[in-house]
Amino acid sequence: MTDRCNLTAIIKSAMIDRTTPDHITDLLPNHILVFGSNLAGRHGAGAAKTALRFGARWGVGIGLKGKTYALPTKGLNLETLSLRAISAHVADFGMFAEKHDELTFLVTEVGCGLAGYTPEQIAPMFRACAALPNVYLPARFWDLILQQSDVK
Secondary structure: OHHHHHHHHHHHHHHHHOEOOOOOOOOOOOEEEEEEEEOOOOOOOHHHHHHHHHOOOOOOOOEEEOOEEEEEEEOOOOOEOOHHHHHHHHHHHHHHHHHOOOOEEEEOOOOOOOOOOOHHHHHHHHOOHHHOOOEEEOHHHHHHHHHHOOOO
16 A cells, blocks of 8 residues: 555656646757657647757657657658557657656657547556656646556
8 A cells, every 4th residue: 555655646746846838938958848740750730840949850750859859649641650659659758768867858748639649548658757757747647647547
């Protein structure tokens, strides 16, 4: 029981301290905007369009560029990727974030806009990332991770 209570406390603390702002207009020097992209790197709408202001590059649809990290949720032909494919990209992102603890990653609600998925489908993919102190998640993702941890 103590372990579950500790997990709940950790998640609740992270929710307060590491929640991505709803609207990102500026980034601190070590902050990276994590946005949903397509593999073709056509950043024409949503957070992807905003990411262009922070160094995302047209034609680069995956990984770190400037002060952004492109996390694919759509394919080369702008088709929505499967949840399994997105989950693999989230896992890759998590490994990258873990290796780059000098950076702070502000994750947006990737996959929940143009890709058409719900936070309920996407948030659980970030559960492992929630343990990384340099990863910030959207409030709805934190809420769902807490609910799905079976501890309240």
